[in-house]
Amino acid sequence: MWTLSFVVPLLVAATIAALSLGAGEARARARELVVQYAWLAVVPTGIVASLDDGALKTVDWMLFGTAIRLDEVGRPLVLLAVILYGIALAFVPRSISERPAGLNGFLLLCFTANVGVFVAANLVTFYLVFAAMSFLGYAIVVHDRTTSARRAGAVYLVMTVFGESAVLGAFLLIASEGVTDVISVPAAVAASDARDVIVALLIIGFGVKAGMIPLHVWLPLAHPAAPSPASAVLSGVMLKAGIIGLLRFLPLGEGAAEPLWGGLLVTLALVGGLLAAVVGVLHDNPKVILAYSSIGQMGFITALIGAALLEPAIAPAAIAAAVVYSVAHGLIKGALFFSIQVWDLSRAPTWAVVVPQTVAALGLAGAPLTAGFIAKYVSKESLGDVALPGLPVVALADILPWFAVGSTVLLARFAIAMSRRTRRRTAGKPISTAAWAVLALAAAAPVWWLATGFAPPLTVPGWFSPGPVVDQSWPFLLGIALALAAAALARRPRFRDARLLHPRGDIVPEGDIVVLLERAAGGTMRGVIRASGVLGATRDALVERVRRGPSAMLAIDGLQARLGSWVISGALAAAALAAALVFVAMGGGGS
Incomplete structure (x- = not known):
């Protein structure tokens, strides 16, 4: 049953992609029909999640050993995903976004990975679907291809890589303790000698996805950049992947405070x-x-x-x-x-x-x-x-x-x-x-x-x-x-021009901390450029001054010319010989 719930959305996404490859009116009509009813692809997951008995299911040959289990924490979140992704998929064909087929295709892929996060039962399965969901999310953030969307996507991608690295580090430390089952992780973390390092990495990694301050900087940029249906699932479901990560892996209720x-x-x-x-x-x-x-x-x-x-x-x-x-x-x-x-x-x-x-x-x-x-x-x-x-x-x-x-x-x-x-x-x-x-x-x-x-x-x-x-x-x-x-x-006349009472988003820009960092980096670069300009001007002035002043090379050339005449050379040689004879006569050469 779970195989069906994962395969159907992937097949629909693949069908949308295949129909988008070629031209022709028949293909366009078929693609439009599939996109219009793509929301039906989430229905099998809703049925399976409602009827599942909570037992462990494994597929040894898939993704290094896939294991899933639907417990009392995951079931409500899976049903939440079914509802919001279903409505989002129904909204996309009537939205103003360009390329609705592409948006629905990526929403179906995100849905599959998002559900996988909620039901994953071992570290390998969890990490692979968590990473897939995170990177697929980039596609729905930048879907409109505007300047703001590309900027939001860049920040989202940087923060995603940062968070994924932290989660991977934590999982490697957990696996080194001999634990791979999700259900056993909290106790293992509580008993581990590397407990503090693991907890810190988990908070950072899942804090990025959950939009936790100060790791939230991607969120106020991504939401306005993405189409409204995508924003709904970003906020309503994908943020919860970070929450379930904290719930699953932190040592809650295990050991000491x-x-x-x-x-x-x-x-x-x-x-x-x-x-x-x-x-x-x-x-x-x-x-x-x-x-x-x-x-x-x-x-x-x-x-x-x-x-x-x-x-x-x-x-x-x-x-x-x-x-x-x-x-x-x-x-x-x-x-x-x-x-x-x-x-x-x-x-x-x-x-x-x-x-x-x-x-x-x-x-x-x-x-x-x-x-x-x-x-x-x-x-x-x-x-x-x-x-x-x-x-x-x-x-x-x-x-x-x-x-x-x-x-x-x-x-x-x-x-x-x-x-x-x-x-x-x-x-x-x-x-x-x-x-x-x-x-x-x-x-x-x-x-x-x-x-x-x-x-x-x-x-x-x-x-x-x-x-x-x-x-x-x-x-x-x-x-x-x-x-x-x-x-x-x-409404009072005296406050008609007060920016705090009539805000337009320019007091604290979208992205807040990241904007301040961008401005600081820009200021630093401008300072470096100005300093480089000053140093360059100083260097040019020195070169020009040396060029216009007396040349040491000209003096040396003149001296060589004078020494090169036979009269001067002979006089100098005679003077040197006389000095040597006087030195010897005075006993300077012996003891």
């Missing part, structure tokens, strides 16, 4: 959540705003993983909460990215776009009765009494709600940016638009079902329980109040 690495992850998560919200509101491109929102949301999940390293006893609950939150974020963020294309191109009435879009945004903010409400509550409750690193009197569970404040402000900025976009209403298919609307409106149902499946160790709130509703409402309401206050200030 890890105050160093747990504290580092929690600190990076909190800093990332704060900075992502601050930088995101300074942009006016909806896809850039959503990219920074993803950085903050990945920081939230990273905080759960860090807490599990700080307190091994909460690891089962923290892992379950991370999975629930990953699924909730994937469904909601995918819906928001899809909504940009729906807004731009769909013929649906404006209200029919705004309502699902608003519901999805409320879910990301954690408002009651949404998927985010469930995900944020179970995450907060999973932390127990874990305290902030260095501040034992402050509980981490009391800090995480502030992520929702930042998310709400970001989404208010997203709403403003979307309201300024012109609707073209030139394309769209009712079935794909309806699928998006269902995704946006009904995301809470699968998230609630998933959370109840993990209870215990998770504590799932009632939809109308007063305590959880109040706990989850104040961050959302505070974020709305801050957004309204900023909007009121922006």
Whole structure:
């Protein structure tokens, strides 16, 4: 069954490629038909994932010994991939992107590798599909072939190679311990003499893919550069490959606490959540705003993983909460990215776009009765009494709600940016638009079902329980109040030209850190060039001065000419002979 789920997408991708090689009207019509219904290729994977018994499956002859297992962590993420890739494949034929056949072909390849990451059961299988997914992702980032897309692709590729190298190094150290099964890795890492090196490499390698600060620099560049369907799967599913890598291989719940690495992850998560919200509101491109929102949301999940390293006893609950939150974020963020294309191109009435879009945004903010409400509550409750690193009197569970404040402000900025976009209403298919609307409106149902499946160790709130509703409402309401206050200030005449209140994305450019590095490198090169110019001018001046002054060679030539005459030469020879005779006569030559 799993063979079918992998073979069908690959066969459809191969068919698209074959039909694209030749010319002719018949080929073009056949290719268009395959591209239009390419979304059906993910259906077998959804069926298999729903029915799989969780047993280990091996194919000894494939890829040095392929092994897969679908467990309680991987199954929800595989189904998430089926939903988002399926809708993305349906959206591509109606998008404004050129070469939809090529985009759908690469999306099918990414889907196959992405699913492989979620089900891989040994190190070799995991690394090969993880690397394949990462490098195939480059193709969907640069698909539009614009200058910004090529630049985003270059940064993405550099960071991908950096992350892949770290993961490979960690896996080689793990394999040197005699462990190759994924299920055995956390205990092996905890007991290894190279534990700290392995953990550091894992955090770097998977942190790149998860968009963890400061390894996030590719993300705010790639999301706006890629077509909207590709951005939806980049944020909704591919980021989760980094999360599952951390969940699978870090020593969560194994051995003693890890105050160093747990504290580092929690600190990076909190800093990332704060900075992502601050930088995101300074942009006016909806896809850039959503990219920074993803950085903050990945920081939230990273905080759960860090807490599990700080307190091994909460690891089962923290892992379950991370999975629930990953699924909730994937469904909601995918819906928001899809909504940009729906807004731009769909013929649906404006209200029919705004309502699902608003519901999805409320879910990301954690408002009651949404998927985010469930995900944020179970995450907060999973932390127990874990305290902030260095501040034992402050509980981490009391800090995480502030992520929702930042998310709400970001989404208010997203709403403003979307309201300024012109609707073209030139394309769209009712079935794909309806699928998006269902995704946006009904995301809470699968998230609630998933959370109840993990209870215990998770504590799932009632939809109308007063305590959880109040706990989850104040961050959302505070974020709305801050957004309204900023909007009121922006309307005042004295702040009409204030860049902070009327941002255009030029205060902190897309890519933030990498832009600063590029500027620093450019400044350094300009300094070197100026210094080289000064040195060159100085050298030229010295050469010219020597050329115009008295020539030492001319003096030597004159001396040689004089010495060359017979009279001068004879006089000098006589003088030398006389001096020698005097020296000898005075006894200078003897003792």
